[in-house]
Amino acid sequence: MTDDDLLKALGRRLDEHEPSEALRRRAADSAREAADRARARTRRRRRIVIAVAGALVIAGASAAALTTRPWEGGSLPVGPGARAGISESAVLARAPWLVQGSGSPYVQDARELPSLEFPAGTGYAAAARALVGSVLADGTLPERAALRPALERGIVWDARARRLSLTSPFSYTGLGRIRAPTFRIPPSLSPAEASRIVAAARGGAPAGRALAGAITLDVPTLRPCQIQGGPGAPCRLPKRTG
Amino acid sequence: LRAVPRSSDQVLVRRIRRGDRQAAEILAERHVRPAYRLAVGITGRPELAEDAVQDAFERAFRKLSSYDDTRPFAPWLYRIVVNRSLNLVTRAPATVELTEAEHQAVGPSCERLDLVAALQSLEPDKRVVVLMRVVLGYSPPETAEALGVAVGTVHSRLSRALDELRELLQGAPP
Numbered sequence: 001m002t003d004d005d006l007l008k009a010l011g012r013r014l015d016e017h018e019p020s021e022a023l024r025r026r027a028a029d030s031a032r033e034a035a036d037r038a039r040a041r042t043r044r045r046r047r048i049v050i051a052v053a054g055a056l057v058i059a060g061a062s063a064a065a066l067t068t069r070p071w072e073g074g075s076l077p078v079g080p081g082a083r084a085g086i087s088e089s090a091v092l093a094r095a096p097w098l099v100q101g102s103g104s105p106y107v108q109d110a111r112e113l114p115s116l117e118f119p120a121g122t123g124y125a126a127a128a129r130a131l132v133g134s135v136l137a138d139g140t141l142p143e144r145a146a147l148r149p150a151l152e153r154g155i156v157w158d159a160r161a162r163r164l165s166l167t168s169p170f171s172y173t174g175l176g177r178i179r180a181p182t183f184r185i186p187p188s189l190s191p192a193e194a195s196r197i198v199a200a201a202r203g204g205a206p207a208g209r210a211l212a213g214a215i216t217l218d219v220p221t222l223r224p225c226q227i228q229g230g231p232g233a234p235c236r237l238p239k240r241t242g
Numbered sequence: 243l244r245a246v247p248r249s250s251d252q253v254l255v256r257r258i259r260r261g262d263r264q265a266a267e268i269l270a271e272r273h274v275r276p277a278y279r280l281a282v283g284i285t286g287r288p289e290l291a292e293d294a295v296q297d298a299f300e301r302a303f304r305k306l307s308s309y310d311d312t313r314p315f316a317p318w319l320y321r322i323v324v325n326r327s328l329n330l331v332t333r334a335p336a337t338v339e340l341t342e343a344e345h346q347a348v349g350p351s352c353e354r355l356d357l358v359a360a361l362q363s364l365e366p367d368k369r370v371v372v373l374m375r376v377v378l379g380y381s382p383p384e385t386a387e388a389l390g391v392a393v394g395t396v397h398s399r400l401s402r403a404l405d406e407l408r409e410l411l412q413g414a415p416p
Contacts, residue, residue, distance in 0.1 A: 001411070003404045010283075010357050010407075011376045019278035023292050027274040027299045031258065031266035034303035039261025090310040114312060140256045140311075147252075147312050 089140060091147070096178045097170055098135065106176040108237045112150040113166040115158070119144055124157045124227075125219040127164045132181055132217045151228060154235045158228035171220040176237045182218040251315035258306065270299065273316065276377055277323045283373040284327035286362040294327040301326070317388035320378060324389070328366050360410040368403035371396050 001009075019027075092098055096110050118127045127145070134142040141147070151158055151165045156172075158164075168178045225235035249257075249265070251272070257265035277298065281291035302309075302322050309318055361369060374385040382396040389396070 001408060006404055006407055006411075007372070007376050010361065010372070013357050014279045014283055014373075014377055017279050017282045017288070017291075019274050019295065020292065023278065023295060024271065024274050026296050027270040027277075028267045030296075030299040030303045031270035032263045034306050035258045035261050035263045035266040038259050090312045138260050140259065143253050143256050146250070 091141065091166055092135065092139065095166060097168060097180050105178050107154060107168045107172045107178055108176045108239070110167050110178060112153065114147045114149060115151045115163040115165050116141060116145040117148045118142075118162045118164065120162070122162050124159075124164070124222065127157070127162070128169060128181075128219055129217050131164065131169055152234065154226065154237055155228045156222050156226040160229040163228075171222055171226060179220065182220070183216060252311045255306065255309060255311055255315055258303075266303075269315075270303075273319055274299070277320065279377045280320060280323055280373050281327045283361060283377060284324065284366065284369055285331050286358065290330045291327065294330050295323060298323040298326040316378070317380075317384065320374070321388050321390075324370055324374075328370070331366060357407075357411070360407050363410060364403050364406055368399045368406070371399045372403045372407070375400065 091113055094111060095113060096105050116127070116131065118130070122130075130142040130145065134140055145164075148161075148163055150167065151163060153167075156165050156168055156170075170179045170181045172178045223235065225233060249268070251269060254265040254269040258269065274295065277295045278291055281294040281298075282288060285291050285294060298319070302319050309315065361372065364372070370389065371382075371385055374380045374388065380388065382400065383393050386393040386396045
Protein backbone atom coordinates (compact mmCIF):
# COMPACT_ATOMS: atom_id res chain seq x y z
CA MET A 1 0.00 0.00 0.00
CA THR A 2 1.46 3.36 -1.03
CA ASP A 3 1.57 6.38 1.26
CA ASP A 4 -1.20 7.95 -0.74
CA ASP A 5 -3.43 4.86 -0.53
CA LEU A 6 -2.82 4.64 3.17
CA LEU A 7 -3.73 8.27 3.76
CA LYS A 8 -6.81 8.00 1.58
CA ALA A 9 -8.01 4.89 3.38
CA LEU A 10 -7.56 6.61 6.71
CA GLY A 11 -9.32 9.71 5.40
CA ARG A 12 -12.29 7.65 4.23
CA ARG A 13 -12.49 6.04 7.61
CA LEU A 14 -12.42 9.31 9.52
CA ASP A 15 -14.88 10.95 7.14
CA GLU A 16 -17.51 8.62 8.49
CA HIS A 17 -17.30 10.18 11.92
CA GLU A 18 -19.84 12.91 12.50
CA PRO A 19 -20.02 15.10 15.57
CA SER A 20 -23.20 14.62 17.54
CA GLU A 21 -25.95 17.22 17.44
CA ALA A 22 -25.18 17.97 21.07
CA LEU A 23 -21.56 18.74 20.29
CA ARG A 24 -22.48 20.97 17.37
CA ARG A 25 -24.93 22.81 19.58
CA ARG A 26 -22.35 23.28 22.34
CA ALA A 27 -19.75 24.46 19.86
CA ALA A 28 -22.19 27.03 18.50
CA ASP A 29 -23.08 28.06 22.06
CA SER A 30 -19.42 28.71 22.83
CA ALA A 31 -19.09 30.85 19.73
CA ARG A 32 -22.31 32.77 20.41
CA GLU A 33 -21.16 33.50 23.94
CA ALA A 34 -18.07 35.16 22.51
CA ALA A 35 -20.30 37.40 20.39
CA ASP A 36 -22.51 38.16 23.38
CA ARG A 37 -19.50 39.13 25.47
CA ALA A 38 -18.29 41.44 22.72
CA ARG A 39 -21.73 43.03 22.42
CA ALA A 40 -22.00 43.54 26.16
CA ARG A 41 -18.59 45.15 26.24
CA THR A 42 -19.62 47.58 23.52
CA ARG A 43 -22.86 48.46 25.29
CA ARG A 44 -21.06 49.17 28.53
CA ARG A 45 -18.87 51.63 26.76
CA ARG A 46 -21.27 53.65 24.74
CA ARG A 47 -19.66 56.95 25.30
CA ILE A 48 -16.90 57.78 22.91
CA VAL A 49 -13.95 59.41 24.51
CA ILE A 50 -12.15 61.79 22.24
CA ALA A 51 -8.56 60.94 22.92
CA VAL A 52 -6.61 62.86 20.38
CA ALA A 53 -3.78 65.26 20.77
CA GLY A 54 -3.12 67.81 18.13
CA ALA A 55 -3.40 71.29 16.83
CA LEU A 56 -6.28 73.19 15.39
CA VAL A 57 -5.72 74.74 12.03
CA ILE A 58 -8.25 77.22 10.77
CA ALA A 59 -9.05 76.39 7.16
CA GLY A 60 -11.47 78.92 5.85
CA ALA A 61 -14.01 81.10 7.46
CA SER A 62 -15.85 78.57 9.55
CA ALA A 63 -14.37 75.19 8.78
CA ALA A 64 -11.48 73.78 10.71
CA ALA A 65 -9.16 70.84 10.41
CA LEU A 66 -8.14 68.86 13.42
CA THR A 67 -4.70 67.42 12.98
CA THR A 68 -3.87 64.48 15.14
CA ARG A 69 -0.53 62.99 15.87
CA PRO A 70 0.27 59.48 17.05
CA TRP A 71 0.99 58.86 20.69
CA GLU A 72 0.79 55.84 22.89
CA GLY A 73 -2.95 56.25 23.29
CA GLY A 74 -3.59 56.39 19.57
CA SER A 75 -4.27 59.15 17.09
CA LEU A 76 -7.95 58.56 16.40
CA PRO A 77 -10.90 59.61 18.54
CA VAL A 78 -11.71 56.04 19.50
CA GLY A 79 -13.82 54.75 22.33
CA PRO A 80 -12.59 52.18 24.84
CA GLY A 81 -14.17 49.31 22.87
CA ALA A 82 -12.42 50.29 19.70
CA ARG A 83 -9.22 50.88 21.61
CA ALA A 84 -9.42 47.35 22.95
CA GLY A 85 -9.87 46.12 19.40
CA ILE A 86 -6.81 48.04 18.28
CA SER A 87 -4.68 46.59 21.03
CA GLU A 88 -5.86 43.10 20.03
CA SER A 89 -4.98 43.56 16.38
CA ALA A 90 -1.50 42.51 15.41
CA VAL A 91 -1.49 45.09 12.63
CA LEU A 92 -3.20 48.10 14.17
CA ALA A 93 -1.40 47.79 17.48
CA ARG A 94 1.88 48.52 15.75
CA ALA A 95 0.69 50.93 13.09
CA PRO A 96 2.94 54.01 13.37
CA TRP A 97 0.19 56.35 12.13
CA LEU A 98 -2.11 55.17 14.88
CA VAL A 99 -0.10 54.08 17.86
CA GLN A 100 3.26 55.57 18.64
CA GLY A 101 4.96 52.69 20.35
CA SER A 102 8.63 51.86 20.12
CA GLY A 103 8.60 51.75 16.32
CA SER A 104 10.01 54.44 14.07
CA PRO A 105 7.63 57.12 12.79
CA TYR A 106 9.64 57.32 9.56
CA VAL A 107 8.60 55.34 6.53
CA GLN A 108 12.25 54.62 5.70
CA ASP A 109 12.74 52.43 8.72
CA ALA A 110 9.27 51.74 10.10
CA ARG A 111 8.47 48.09 10.50
CA GLU A 112 6.64 47.08 7.36
CA LEU A 113 2.98 46.23 7.79
CA PRO A 114 0.74 44.36 5.36
CA SER A 115 -1.40 46.17 2.84
CA LEU A 116 -5.18 46.08 2.54
CA GLU A 117 -6.77 45.09 -0.74
CA PHE A 118 -10.15 46.67 -1.41
CA PRO A 119 -12.94 45.52 -3.73
CA ALA A 120 -12.98 46.53 -7.37
CA GLY A 121 -13.96 50.13 -7.93
CA THR A 122 -12.51 51.42 -4.67
CA GLY A 123 -10.35 54.51 -4.93
CA TYR A 124 -7.77 55.79 -2.48
CA ALA A 125 -10.14 58.23 -0.76
CA ALA A 126 -12.77 55.56 -0.17
CA ALA A 127 -10.15 53.13 1.09
CA ALA A 128 -8.70 55.67 3.52
CA ARG A 129 -12.18 56.55 4.79
CA ALA A 130 -13.07 52.87 5.17
CA LEU A 131 -9.93 52.29 7.22
CA VAL A 132 -10.62 55.22 9.53
CA GLY A 133 -14.30 54.32 9.80
CA SER A 134 -13.60 50.76 10.78
CA VAL A 135 -10.93 51.67 13.31
CA LEU A 136 -13.19 54.32 14.81
CA ALA A 137 -16.13 51.95 14.97
CA ASP A 138 -14.58 49.01 16.69
CA GLY A 139 -10.83 49.05 16.35
CA THR A 140 -10.66 46.57 13.48
CA LEU A 141 -9.69 46.59 9.84
CA PRO A 142 -12.45 47.07 7.24
CA GLU A 143 -14.21 43.78 6.69
CA ARG A 144 -14.59 44.20 2.93
CA ALA A 145 -10.82 44.47 2.58
CA ALA A 146 -8.32 41.62 2.69
CA LEU A 147 -4.83 41.65 4.10
CA ARG A 148 -2.11 41.29 1.50
CA PRO A 149 1.69 41.48 1.63
CA ALA A 150 3.31 44.85 2.24
CA LEU A 151 3.63 47.27 -0.65
CA GLU A 152 7.03 48.45 -1.77
CA ARG A 153 8.48 50.80 0.84
CA GLY A 154 7.32 54.33 0.18
CA ILE A 155 4.21 53.32 -1.75
CA VAL A 156 0.96 54.39 -0.10
CA TRP A 157 -1.59 53.24 -2.65
CA ASP A 158 -1.39 50.64 -5.41
CA ALA A 159 -3.93 51.94 -7.90
CA ARG A 160 -4.08 48.80 -10.02
CA ALA A 161 -4.45 46.30 -7.20
CA ARG A 162 -6.45 48.73 -4.98
CA ARG A 163 -4.11 48.07 -2.09
CA LEU A 164 -3.53 50.53 0.72
CA SER A 165 -0.34 50.52 2.75
CA LEU A 166 -0.97 49.99 6.44
CA THR A 167 2.47 51.36 7.21
CA SER A 168 1.61 54.85 5.98
CA PRO A 169 -1.99 54.96 4.72
CA PHE A 170 -2.24 58.72 5.18
CA SER A 171 0.99 59.53 3.38
CA TYR A 172 4.23 60.88 4.80
CA THR A 173 6.25 64.06 4.65
CA GLY A 174 9.12 64.72 2.29
CA LEU A 175 11.51 63.56 4.99
CA GLY A 176 9.53 60.37 5.39
CA ARG A 177 7.70 61.11 8.62
CA ILE A 178 4.47 59.11 8.61
CA ARG A 179 1.40 61.30 8.81
CA ALA A 180 -1.45 60.66 11.19
CA PRO A 181 -4.96 61.22 9.85
CA THR A 182 -6.35 64.73 9.77
CA PHE A 183 -9.99 65.46 10.38
CA ARG A 184 -12.17 68.25 9.16
CA ILE A 185 -14.84 69.90 11.22
CA PRO A 186 -17.66 70.82 8.84
CA PRO A 187 -18.76 74.43 8.60
CA SER A 188 -22.31 73.37 9.40
CA LEU A 189 -21.36 72.95 13.05
CA SER A 190 -21.95 75.88 15.29
CA PRO A 191 -18.91 77.57 16.81
CA ALA A 192 -19.94 76.17 20.18
CA GLU A 193 -20.03 72.60 18.83
CA ALA A 194 -16.72 73.06 17.04
CA SER A 195 -15.23 74.41 20.25
CA ARG A 196 -16.45 71.39 22.15
CA ILE A 197 -14.78 69.05 19.68
CA VAL A 198 -11.56 70.97 19.81
CA ALA A 199 -11.61 71.09 23.59
CA ALA A 200 -12.38 67.39 23.75
CA ALA A 201 -9.61 66.60 21.31
CA ARG A 202 -7.07 68.66 23.15
CA GLY A 203 -8.05 67.65 26.62
CA GLY A 204 -9.15 64.09 26.11
CA ALA A 205 -12.57 65.01 27.51
CA PRO A 206 -15.57 62.82 26.66
CA ALA A 207 -17.64 63.94 23.71
CA GLY A 208 -20.97 62.73 22.42
CA ARG A 209 -21.16 60.21 19.61
CA ALA A 210 -22.89 62.77 17.40
CA LEU A 211 -20.02 65.19 17.78
CA ALA A 212 -17.42 62.52 17.22
CA GLY A 213 -19.31 61.43 14.12
CA ALA A 214 -19.39 64.98 12.80
CA ILE A 215 -15.70 65.13 12.09
CA THR A 216 -14.66 63.69 8.74
CA LEU A 217 -11.36 62.48 7.39
CA ASP A 218 -9.43 65.06 5.47
CA VAL A 219 -8.19 62.76 2.73
CA PRO A 220 -4.56 63.60 1.98
CA THR A 221 -3.39 64.29 -1.54
CA LEU A 222 -0.78 61.72 -2.44
CA ARG A 223 2.32 62.62 -4.36
CA PRO A 224 2.61 60.71 -7.66
CA CYS A 225 5.65 58.86 -6.37
CA GLN A 226 3.56 57.42 -3.52
CA ILE A 227 1.19 55.70 -5.93
CA GLN A 228 2.07 52.37 -7.49
CA GLY A 229 0.97 52.44 -11.08
CA GLY A 230 0.87 56.23 -11.05
CA PRO A 231 2.78 58.58 -13.32
CA GLY A 232 5.78 59.09 -11.04
CA ALA A 233 8.75 56.97 -10.08
CA PRO A 234 8.89 55.76 -6.46
CA CYS A 235 9.75 58.50 -3.98
CA ARG A 236 13.39 59.03 -3.13
CA LEU A 237 13.45 58.87 0.60
CA PRO A 238 16.32 60.61 2.39
CA LYS A 239 18.58 58.29 4.33
CA ARG A 240 18.12 58.41 8.04
CA THR A 241 21.01 58.22 10.38
CA GLY A 242 19.20 57.48 13.60
CA LEU B 243 -27.52 36.33 4.79
CA ARG B 244 -26.34 34.47 1.71
CA ALA B 245 -23.02 36.25 1.60
CA VAL B 246 -22.08 35.34 5.16
CA PRO B 247 -21.22 31.65 4.62
CA ARG B 248 -18.68 32.68 1.97
CA SER B 249 -16.96 35.06 4.35
CA SER B 250 -13.46 34.17 5.36
CA ASP B 251 -12.78 33.02 8.88
CA GLN B 252 -11.07 36.30 9.65
CA VAL B 253 -14.10 38.29 8.55
CA LEU B 254 -16.33 36.12 10.72
CA VAL B 255 -14.05 36.62 13.71
CA ARG B 256 -14.20 40.38 13.24
CA ARG B 257 -17.98 40.18 13.14
CA ILE B 258 -18.01 38.13 16.30
CA ARG B 259 -15.87 40.77 17.95
CA ARG B 260 -18.63 43.21 17.06
CA GLY B 261 -21.23 40.99 18.66
CA ASP B 262 -22.55 39.17 15.58
CA ARG B 263 -24.09 35.90 16.79
CA GLN B 264 -24.84 34.61 13.31
CA ALA B 265 -21.19 34.89 12.34
CA ALA B 266 -20.37 32.94 15.49
CA GLU B 267 -22.71 30.12 14.52
CA ILE B 268 -21.30 29.93 11.01
CA LEU B 269 -17.72 29.84 12.21
CA ALA B 270 -18.44 27.12 14.76
CA GLU B 271 -20.40 25.00 12.29
CA ARG B 272 -17.65 25.37 9.70
CA HIS B 273 -15.00 23.93 11.96
CA VAL B 274 -16.74 21.54 14.30
CA ARG B 275 -16.72 18.60 11.90
CA PRO B 276 -13.00 18.61 11.00
CA ALA B 277 -12.17 19.38 14.60
CA TYR B 278 -14.13 16.35 15.72
CA ARG B 279 -12.49 14.06 13.16
CA LEU B 280 -9.11 15.33 14.20
CA ALA B 281 -9.95 14.62 17.82
CA VAL B 282 -11.31 11.16 17.01
CA GLY B 283 -8.10 10.36 15.21
CA ILE B 284 -5.97 11.52 18.11
CA THR B 285 -7.97 10.04 20.96
CA GLY B 286 -9.39 7.02 19.16
CA ARG B 287 -12.52 7.35 21.25
CA PRO B 288 -15.60 9.28 20.19
CA GLU B 289 -16.57 10.27 23.72
CA LEU B 290 -13.08 11.65 24.41
CA ALA B 291 -13.15 13.43 21.07
CA GLU B 292 -16.44 15.12 21.98
CA ASP B 293 -14.95 16.30 25.26
CA ALA B 294 -11.79 17.54 23.57
CA VAL B 295 -13.66 19.50 20.91
CA GLN B 296 -16.10 21.02 23.34
CA ASP B 297 -13.27 22.04 25.63
CA ALA B 298 -11.23 23.40 22.70
CA PHE B 299 -14.10 25.47 21.34
CA GLU B 300 -14.88 26.90 24.76
CA ARG B 301 -11.25 27.87 25.25
CA ALA B 302 -10.79 29.21 21.74
CA PHE B 303 -13.86 31.42 21.76
CA ARG B 304 -13.23 32.59 25.30
CA LYS B 305 -9.81 33.84 24.29
CA LEU B 306 -10.77 35.00 20.82
CA SER B 307 -9.21 38.34 21.67
CA SER B 308 -5.77 36.72 21.66
CA TYR B 309 -6.21 35.42 18.12
CA ASP B 310 -4.11 37.37 15.63
CA ASP B 311 -6.53 38.04 12.80
CA THR B 312 -3.78 38.63 10.29
CA ARG B 313 -3.09 34.90 10.37
CA PRO B 314 -5.37 32.05 9.34
CA PHE B 315 -7.92 31.14 11.98
CA ALA B 316 -8.17 27.40 11.29
CA PRO B 317 -4.61 26.41 12.28
CA TRP B 318 -4.96 28.44 15.48
CA LEU B 319 -8.20 26.66 16.37
CA TYR B 320 -7.00 23.20 15.39
CA ARG B 321 -3.85 23.59 17.40
CA ILE B 322 -6.05 24.08 20.44
CA VAL B 323 -8.06 21.01 19.45
CA VAL B 324 -4.86 19.00 19.10
CA ASN B 325 -3.58 20.13 22.47
CA ARG B 326 -6.86 19.38 24.23
CA SER B 327 -7.06 15.98 22.56
CA LEU B 328 -3.49 15.09 23.46
CA ASN B 329 -4.14 16.23 26.99
CA LEU B 330 -7.03 13.82 27.28
CA VAL B 331 -5.09 10.97 25.70
CA THR B 332 -2.19 11.37 28.08
CA ARG B 333 -4.62 11.26 30.96
CA ALA B 334 -6.36 8.19 29.54
CA PRO B 335 -4.56 4.84 29.16
CA ALA B 336 -1.70 5.24 26.71
CA THR B 337 -2.71 2.29 24.61
CA VAL B 338 -6.32 2.53 23.71
CA GLU B 339 -8.09 -0.74 23.32
CA LEU B 340 -11.32 -0.40 21.45
CA THR B 341 -14.23 -2.13 23.10
CA GLU B 342 -16.50 -4.33 21.05
CA ALA B 343 -19.07 -1.55 20.95
CA GLU B 344 -16.49 0.90 19.71
CA HIS B 345 -15.39 -1.54 17.07
CA GLN B 346 -18.96 -1.62 15.88
CA ALA B 347 -19.06 2.15 15.87
CA VAL B 348 -15.78 2.35 14.03
CA GLY B 349 -17.14 0.43 11.07
CA PRO B 350 -17.65 -3.02 9.71
CA SER B 351 -14.59 -3.55 7.52
CA CYS B 352 -11.37 -5.10 8.74
CA GLU B 353 -9.35 -2.47 6.91
CA ARG B 354 -11.11 0.25 8.89
CA LEU B 355 -10.63 -1.50 12.20
CA ASP B 356 -6.97 -2.07 11.57
CA LEU B 357 -6.34 1.48 10.42
CA VAL B 358 -7.91 3.07 13.47
CA ALA B 359 -6.26 0.68 15.86
CA ALA B 360 -2.92 1.10 14.15
CA LEU B 361 -3.22 4.86 14.28
CA GLN B 362 -3.72 4.74 18.03
CA SER B 363 -0.52 2.80 18.46
CA LEU B 364 1.58 5.59 16.94
CA GLU B 365 3.24 8.11 19.19
CA PRO B 366 0.97 11.15 19.64
CA ASP B 367 3.30 13.50 17.72
CA LYS B 368 3.31 11.22 14.70
CA ARG B 369 -0.42 10.64 14.95
CA VAL B 370 -1.03 14.38 14.84
CA VAL B 371 0.97 15.03 11.66
CA VAL B 372 -0.81 12.17 9.90
CA LEU B 373 -4.17 13.58 10.93
CA MET B 374 -3.34 17.14 9.96
CA ARG B 375 -2.66 15.78 6.50
CA VAL B 376 -5.60 13.42 6.29
CA VAL B 377 -8.35 15.39 8.02
CA LEU B 378 -7.36 18.95 7.26
CA GLY B 379 -5.43 18.41 4.04
CA TYR B 380 -2.51 20.44 5.38
CA SER B 381 0.81 20.37 3.58
CA PRO B 382 3.95 19.80 5.69
CA PRO B 383 4.71 23.56 5.82
CA GLU B 384 1.14 24.30 6.92
CA THR B 385 1.31 21.57 9.53
CA ALA B 386 4.65 22.88 10.70
CA GLU B 387 3.23 26.35 11.14
CA ALA B 388 0.12 25.12 12.91
CA LEU B 389 2.10 22.99 15.34
CA GLY B 390 5.02 25.35 15.72
CA VAL B 391 7.64 22.85 14.62
CA ALA B 392 10.15 22.73 11.76
CA VAL B 393 9.01 21.53 8.33
CA GLY B 394 11.73 18.89 8.38
CA THR B 395 10.33 17.55 11.63
CA VAL B 396 6.90 17.21 10.03
CA HIS B 397 8.37 15.39 7.03
CA SER B 398 10.28 12.92 9.18
CA ARG B 399 7.36 12.31 11.55
CA LEU B 400 5.01 11.75 8.64
CA SER B 401 7.37 9.41 6.88
CA ARG B 402 8.03 7.34 10.01
CA ALA B 403 4.37 7.32 10.91
CA LEU B 404 3.37 5.95 7.52
CA ASP B 405 6.09 3.30 7.65
CA GLU B 406 4.93 2.21 11.08
CA LEU B 407 1.29 2.20 10.02
CA ARG B 408 2.11 0.03 7.01
CA GLU B 409 4.11 -2.33 9.17
CA LEU B 410 1.30 -2.63 11.67
CA LEU B 411 -1.26 -3.29 8.97
CA GLN B 412 0.90 -5.90 7.27
CA GLY B 413 1.47 -7.64 10.58
CA ALA B 414 -2.22 -7.64 11.43
CA PRO B 415 -4.16 -10.88 11.01
CA PRO B 416 -6.20 -10.98 7.80
